[in-house]
Amino acid sequence: MRVLVVEDDMMIALLIEDMLIDLGHEVIDLAMRLPRAEELAKSADFDLVILDVNLDGRKSFPVADILADRGIPFLFATGYGASGIEPAYAGSPVLTKPFLAGDLQAAIGRLVAQRPYA
Amino acid sequence: MVATQAEQDDGTVFPVGGGETGSLIRAFDWSVTPLGPITSWPQSLKTVTNMLLLSPVPIVLLWGEDGIMIYNDAYSVFAGARHPQLLGSKVREGWAEIADFNDNVMKVGLSGRTLAYENQQLTLTRRGVPEPVWMNLDYSPVVDESGKPAGVIAIVVETTKRVLAEQRTRQSEARFRALTNATSDIIYSLGPDWKEMKQLYGRGFLSDTDAPAIAWQADYLFDEDRPLVQAAIDEAMRKKSVYQLEHRVRQVDGSEGWVFSRAVPIFEEAGEIVEWFGAASDITERRRNEEHLKLVVHELNHRVKNNLAMIQAIAMQTFRDASDLKEAQRRFSARMVALGRANDLLTGELWVGASLRGAISQAMEPHCPDASRCLVEGEDVTLSPKTALSLSLAVHEMATNSLKYGAWSNDEGVVDVVWKIYERADGARRLRIVWRETGGPAVSPPQRRGFGSVLIERGLSREMGGEVKMEFLPSGLVCTVDAPEDPYAERPV
CATH class of the missing domain: 3.30.450.20 (PAS domain)
Known part of the structure; x- marks a missing residue:
């Protein structure tokens, strides 16, 4: 899978990238702040997104809106857990930090399986 | 059979009935009083005596100038322990404690006038101790056969209980008013x-x-x-x-x-x-504090989990390619200490922003061999907490590498960190940070990218939304970070 990572913490971003690469995925880009994340969500070419909720104090839901419009699946990765997700995205898959590579792979598997055209 | 004092000349008994007090009156030796033997009493005195003895209301008759006391059972209850000594006594002596009051009563009554008191307070000794007593008192003159006032009749209704209850109610109301005001x-x-x-x-x-x-x-x-x-x-x-x-x-x-x-x-x-x-x-303030506390706890929980994820990331990076486990453990510990210090820096700023100088200095200081060999220059800039944390971790890696291979690995090399804000040709405001090592051993690009390099080249550049250049010059390493001053002000095209 070609994955966009949106994560504001440098260390965690590197970890998620390494996990994805180890799992055989391709990280097409990393956005660490909201403007860059919105930019990439609109224009870049990828299959799914790992989306942090809090980007340096700003919520990433505008990015989720763009992805929902484009029909691109995403999963939230956050320390807030499901309680920090806006009601509009209450049904979206959530990975609670910290997580293992296996958790990430399982979540990606479920996300892909849910797609009607996958 | 001995005739009682009360047996009249015609053989009838006076007074009639009257309960306990009636018996006492019949048995009393009235000859020692100014009234004289009971058989010689005028009809008017006998009539009034009979009348009061049959009344359920406390009544006392004060006869003659001295006010000789004749009363009924109801009055004897009122009199308490003063009964039966009061019977036949002169009112000013019988109630010695209120002699002045009764003196006035006698004078007014015998002059043919009435007196009335409502809730009159007098201090009486009825049970061995003086106590305040409240009464409704009605005094009327009683005339004898000559038509002149010969005595005073008094109806005595004690109101002490009611008066005290009213006082308590008033006090209670006053206390209530005070409470509502206080x-x-x-x-x-x-x-x-x-x-x-x-x-x-x-x-x-x-x-x-x-x-x-x-x-x-x-x-x-x-x-x-x-x-x-x-x-x-x-x-x-x-x-x-x-x-x-x-x-x-x-x-x-x-x-x-x-x-x-x-x-x-x-x-x-x-x-x-x-x-x-x-x-x-x-409790508005308390509720606000509780709401705030909930938010803080929620946020704290998030940060703890985020920090755990960060530690997990550092552990992965430190141990993934480690050939020397002891060395990797030592590095991991040092990175934990650096992370802890960086957190101090952020909490000092209450997580709203952190100083660039602070982030760099506090990461360099623990490794710096001598103050003259670590120079930090530049006008301070406020960074977002995230950026400050990342920069701090990157500087930690640079400093440990310098100690191991660079300018701080000998006795004289210097690390000089300089930054400035400048305006690019297109008008964008940029921050440039230069880490320059001089005076150390000759360096060459490392065979393998270490954690420090990964952190700076893959991490810091994207963290700050700019470019990072690592130059291994013969004079020493030069690392240049060039990024927008405000990552939100400039959108990459």
Whole structure:
């Protein structure tokens, strides 16, 4: 899978990238702040997104809106857990930090399986 | 058979009946008093004596100038331990403690006038100790056969219990008024069914209700809270017991406040509720603090998890390609210490922003061999907490590498960190940070990218939204970070 990572913490971003690469995925880009994340969500070419909720104090839901419009699946990765997700995205898959590579792979598997055209 | 003193010349007995006191009067030796033997009493005295003895009301007759006392059973109860000594005594001597009062009574009564007192207080000694006694006293003259006043008859109704009860009620009311003035609580009273607010002192927090109001719920409550409040009211009315609830209220200025409200039912004698009386304290501040605390705890939980994820990331990076486990453990510990120090830096700024100088200095200091060999120059810049943390971790890696391979690995090399804000040709404001090592051993690009390089090249560049250049010059390593001053001001095209 070609994955966009949106994560504001440098260390965690590197970890998620390494996990994805180890799992055989391709990280097409990393956005660490909201403007860059919105930019990439609109224009870049990828299959799914790992989306942090809090980007340096700003919520990433505008990015989720763009992805929902484009029909691109995403999963939230956050320390807030499901309680920090806006009601509009209450049904979206959530990975609670910290997580293992296996958790990430399982979540990606479920996300892909849910797609009607996958 | 010995005739009693009271046996009359015609063989009849005087006085008739009169209970215990009647018997005492019959047995009394009246010849030692100014009244003389009972057989010689004038008819007027006998008639009044018979009349008072048959009355259930406490009555005393004071006969003659001396006011010789003749009374009934009801009066003997009033007199307490002073009875039966009082019988036949002169009133000024019998009630020596109020001789002046009775002196006036005798003078007025024998002059043919009446006296009336309501709740008159006198201090009497009836049970060994002086005590205040309240009475309704009515004095009327009694005329003898000559038509002149010969005595005074007094109806004595003790009102002490009622007077004391009234005093207690007045004191209680005064205390209640003092309480409602002294407390900062809102005080309110409602009808038995809670439909009507009779009165509410709002203390400037809520608007006052001075006249009974039916629409009090609409005035004081927000519509969405009314079912909750009504449920608590229904429960209190069903149990006829304390009402207690914390709820939102509309303050005087229309804004939202919170009260802790308690009310108790007041019952009439038959056990029906006549009123609910309550007090409510303003807990708006406390509720705000609680809400704030909830947010803080939620946020703290998030940060703890984020930090754990960060530690997990550092552990992965440190141990993934480690050939020397002991060395990797040492590095991991050093990175934990660096992370801990960086967190101190952020909490010092309450996570709202951190100083660039602070982030760099506090990461360099623990490794710096000598103050003259670590130079930090530049006008301070405020960074977002995230960026400060990342920069701090990157500087930690640079510093440990310098100690191992670079300028700090010999006795004289210097690390110089300089930064400045400048304006690019296109007008964008940029921050440039230069880490320059000089005076160390000759360096060459490393065979393998270490964690430090990964962190700076893959991480810091994207963290700051700029470019990072690592140059391994013969004079030493030069690392240049060039990024927008404000990552939100500039959108990459």
